[in-house]
Amino acid sequence: MSERVQNRSAGQGPGSKAERRLAAQLAAKKAAEAKRRRQSILGAAVGVIAVVALVGGLVWMNSGDDDKKPTAGSPSSAAATPAQEQQPTAPAPQQLPPGADPALAKEPTVGKGTGELTKLTVTTLIKGKGAAVKAGQQITTNYVGVLYKDGKPFDSSWSRGEPATFPIGVGQVIPGWDKGLVGVPVGSRVQLDIPAELAYGKTPPQGAPAGPLRFVVDVLAAQ
Structure with missing residues (x-):
């Protein structure tokens, strides 16, 4: 009886070791798979963070460029109606007619x-040295307009x-200009004092x- 028990115990010993080895291998395999999953999840998270950071950087750079862009504005011309307020800008170099008085290069x-x-x-x-302005011509002028009273x-x-x-x-400008500038020699600077009825009316x-x-008007050209 004891011999059979010993033989059975002897037979079970190797089987128990094999099972333990198999269990250890399975545990190691599961641990390795879990590690790979964690690494995969971590890698994906790092990738998402990198993409978010890149997009955020681009958005910030673009918004900075927008802030630097000047606002485009096209001031309306006062040629037809010389009476609209304009935002001051740096005066451009003035092209004076040949033989004109150098004083025309400076704002009066x-x-x-x-x-x-x-x-x-x-x-x-x-008084300019050029030809007299004729009705129907295109004239080029510099001018300053102020209220007569103040x-x-x-x-x-x-x-x-x-x-x-x-x-x-x-008839493209106020009557005071049409009447006052015809006949003025090119290269002249003239002062026009215009009553209300020849300006913009009541x-x-x-x-x-x-x-x-x-108005003080410099007649620079007439064609």
Whole structure:
């Protein structure tokens, strides 16, 4: 009896060792698979973080570029209606006609008028040497416009940094310009004192000044 028990125990010993080895191998395999899964998940998480960081960096760079971009604005020309306020800019170099007085390269100082203005008054400040302006021509001018009564500026080609070009004597500008600039020699600087009825009238359009006006105009070209 004891011999059979011993033989049975002897037979079970190797089997128990094999089972333990198999169990150890299975445990090691499971541990390795778990490690690979953790590494895979960690790698995916790192990839997602990298993509998010890259996208965030691009968005930040683009937003920075937008902040640096100047806002594009196209100031409306005062050639047809010289009465709109403009944002000051650095004056561009002025192209003067041949033989013109160098003073035309500098913006004039314009003061207020005196007394009651009842008629158009043209005062020559600098007389040009060019041909007289004719009705229907395209003229190029620099000008400053102020309110006659207090000298408050309301429009200037100098502040826009470029002269204004427009037809003269054909109703494209206020009557005071049409009447006052025809006949002025190219290269001249003239002062136009314009009563309200020859400016924008008693009820001027939106944005235009009311009352009598004073302009100092440089006639740079006529074609």
